[in-house]
Amino acid sequence: MKIINQKADHAIQVEPDVRHNWRTDDSIALFELPFMDLVHWAQELHRRYFPANEVQRSNLLSVKTGGCPEDCSYCPQSAHHQASVEPDKLMDINSVLAEARTAKTGGATRFCMGAAWRNPKDRDMPAMCQMIEGVRSLGLETCATLGMLTPSQAEALKNAGLDYYNHNIDTSEAFYSNIITTRTYEDRLDTLMTVRQAGMKVCAGGIVGMGETRVDRADMLVTLANLKPHPESVPINLLVPVEGTPLADTPDFDPLEFVRTVAIAKIMMPSSVIRLSAGREQMSDEFQTLCFLAGASSVFVGPKLLTTDNPARGDDDALFERLGLNGAKYPGGS
Ligand code: SAM
Ligand code: DTB
Ligand code: SF4
Numbered sequence: 001m002k003i004i005n006q007k008a009d010h011a012i013q014v015e016p017d018v019r020h021n022w023r024t025d026d027s028i029a030l031f032e033l034p035f036m037d038l039v040h041w042a043q044e045l046h047r048r049y050f051p052a053n054e055v056q057r058s059n060l061l062s063v064k065t066g067g068c069p070e071d072c073s074y075c076p077q078s079a080h081h082q083a084s085v086e087p088d089k090l091m092d093i094n095s096v097l098a099e100a101r102t103a104k105t106g107g108a109t110r111f112c113m114g115a116a117w118r119n120p121k122d123r124d125m126p127a128m129c130q131m132i133e134g135v136r137s138l139g140l141e142t143c144a145t146l147g148m149l150t151p152s153q154a155e156a157l158k159n160a161g162l163d164y165y166n167h168n169i170d171t172s173e174a175f176y177s178n179i180i181t182t183r184t185y186e187d188r189l190d191t192l193m194t195v196r197q198a199g200m201k202v203c204a205g206g207i208v209g210m211g212e213t214r215v216d217r218a219d220m221l222v223t224l225a226n227l228k229p230h231p232e233s234v235p236i237n238l239l240v241p242v243e244g245t246p247l248a249d250t251p252d253f254d255p256l257e258f259v260r261t262v263a264i265a266k267i268m269m270p271s272s273v274i275r276l277s278a279g280r281e282q283m284s285d286e287f288q289t290l291c292f293l294a295g296a297s298s299v300f301v302g303p304k305l306l307t308t309d310n311p312a313r314g315d316d317d318a319l320f321e322r323l324g325l326n327g328a329k330y331p332g333g334s
Contacts, residue, residue, distance in 0.1 A: 017045060017270045020228045027218035027225075030264045035256060039294050042263035045270040046295040055325050056110070056273065056298040057316075058143065059103035062306040063091045063131065064115035064124075070147075070182045072170075073246040074207060074239055076307050077116040083244035085307050090115070093130050100135045103302060106313050111135045112143035112166065114306045118183065119148040129160035136161040143203060148183065148191045154198035164233060165195040166203035172219035175212045192227065202227070205235035205277070208261050209253030217261050225268035233298065234265055234272050238279025240308045255283070259290045266295030273298045281309045285319050292323065 010029040013019070030038065046052070067087030068077045076083035100111045113131060120128060132142050144157065145166035157165065169192075170176065173185045195202055204227070206220045224234060238258055241248050265274050275298040276291045283291075301316055303309065311319075321328040 017048065018230065020226050020230075022222045022225045022268055024215065024218055024222055027222050027264060027268065028215065030267060031214055031218060031260055035260065038260060038263045038267075039290070042266040042295040043293055046266055046297065049271045050273070050297055053323075053325055053327075054297065055292060055320070057108045057301045058110040058112050058275070058298060059100075059106070059108035059302045060112045060114060060300050060305050060310075061091075061096065061099050061103075062116070062304075063096055063113045063128075064089070064117060065307060066116055068116035069118050070180065072180045074179065074210060074242075076242040076245055078245070081245045083242050083307075087116075090124060090127060093127065093134055096131050097134045097138070100138050100140060104138055104140055106301060107317075108140065108301055110141040110143055110164070111138075112145065112164075112300075114144070114166075115146045116306075117147040119150075120146045120153060122153070125153060125156050129156055132157065132160040132162050145203075148187060149194050151194050151197065154194045154200065158198045158200050162200055164201045164203045166233075166235070167191045167195065168205050168207070168235065168237075169220060169223055170206045171210060171212050172216035173223065174219065175210075175216040179210060189223075192231075196229075201233065202231040203233035203235060203275075204231040205233075205237065205265075205275070207237040207239050207278070208258055209239040209250065209279075210247055211250055214257070217257075218264075221261070221264055221268055224265070230269040230272045232272055233275060234269055235275040235277035236262055236265055236296070237277040238282065240278050240282070240305075242308060255287045255290070259287075259294050262291050262296050263294035270295075275299065278305055278308070280311055285322070288319065289323060292325075 010025050012029050065088040066077045066085040067079050071078055071080040076085045103111055135142050141163045143164035169188050176185045192204055241250050274296045276296040303312055
C-alpha cells in the first residue's frame with residue numbers, strides 16, 4: 001500500500017483507482033492532505049480517464065416549478081418556505097422542445113429536466129416520456145430529476161430513452177435530518193437502486209456549504225463512492241442561499257474547502273464525471289478554474305439553473321476560451 005499522507009497516521013490506499021471500500025478515515029485523510037498534493041493527484045487521475053481539456057455542458061430546465069411538498073431547507077421550490085418562486089404546472093411539450101433547441105445551439109450536449117415533485121404521479125408519466133423522446137430526437141442526451149421513482153416509472157423513463165436520472169443524497173446521513181424531514185436517507189438510496197436496476201445511468205451528488213462539518217462532507221463522499229458501480233455523474237453543488245428558505249443566512253463557504261471536496265470526489269470516483277453544479281454564479285473565474293483543475297469536467301450552462309441564476313452563456317464562452325477548453329483557441333494576452 002502506498003502511503004500518500006506523510007503527516008497523518010492513516011495510510012491512504014491508492015490502488016486500484018476505482019474501488020468501493022472507502023472508509024470515513026480514508027476520506028478525512030484526503031481532506032488533510034496538503035492542497036497542492038491533493039489537487040495534483042486529482043488532476044492526474046482525471047487525465048487517466050478523461051481528455052484533459054474538455055468540460056461537458058448540460059442544460060437544466062425546470063419543467064414543473066414550485067409548490068413542492070418536501071421541506072428541503074435549501075430549496076426555494078418547497079411549499080414549506082417563503083421564497084418568491086411562483087408555483088407553475090407542468091410545461092407543455094412544445095415549450096420544452098423550444099428550450100432544448102436553444103440549449104443545443106448554445107453548445108449543450110445534455111438536457112436535464114427537473115420537477116419540483118416528491119415523486120411523479122402516474123398521470124404525469126406520459127407527458128414526461130413524450131418530452132424525453134422529443135429531446136432525444138434532437139440529438140441531445142437526456143437527464144431528468146423528478147424525485148422518488150417506483151420501479152415501473154423508472155422502466156417507463158428508460159423505455160422513453162432517458163439516459164441519466166439525477167437524484168442527490170445531498171449530505172451525510174448524520175447531517176441529513178437537519179436539512180430534510182419529509183423523506184429519509186434510505187428513501188434516496190432506494191431510488192438510486194431503482195434507477196440502476198432499470199438500466200439508466202445514475203447522477204448522484206450533494207450540496208456543500210449548508211453548515212455541515214468536514215466529517216459530513218467526508219461521509220457524503222464515502223456513501224457515494226461505495227455505491228457499486230459508482231454514479232456515472234456526480235454533481236457537487238455549492239449552496240445557493242435563497243431568501244425565504246431556512247438556509248438563506250448561511251455564511252459564505254471557504255472556496256478552498258469546496259475545491260478540496262471536488263478533488264476528493266474525483267480521487268474517490270475517478271472514472272465518474274464530477275459536475276460543478278449550483279453556485280457558479282457566486283464563483284469567480286479563478287474559483288471555477290481551480291475546480292476544473294481538481295477534476296470537475298462538467299457544468300450546467302444557460303442563464304438559469306432551475307429557479308436561480310447561472311452565468312450568462314457569453315461569460316461561460318469567454319471563460320472556456322481563456323482556459324482553452326473544448327478546442328477553444330487560447331487567446332493572445334493583451
Ligand atoms: N425534486 C427533485 C428532488 O429533489 O429530487 C428534483 C429537483 S431538486 C431541485 C434537485 C437538487 O437540486 C437537489 O437535490 C439539491 O441537491 C439541488 N438544489 C436545490 N436547491 C439548491 C440550492 N439552493 N443550492 C444548491 N443546490 C440546490
Ligand atoms: C443538481 O445536483 N443540481 C441541479 C440539478 N442537479 C437538478 C439543481 C440546482 C438547483 C439550484 C437551485 C435552483 O436553481 O432552484
Ligand atoms: Fe422539492 Fe426537490 Fe426542492 Fe426538495 S429539492 S423541495 S424535493 S424540488
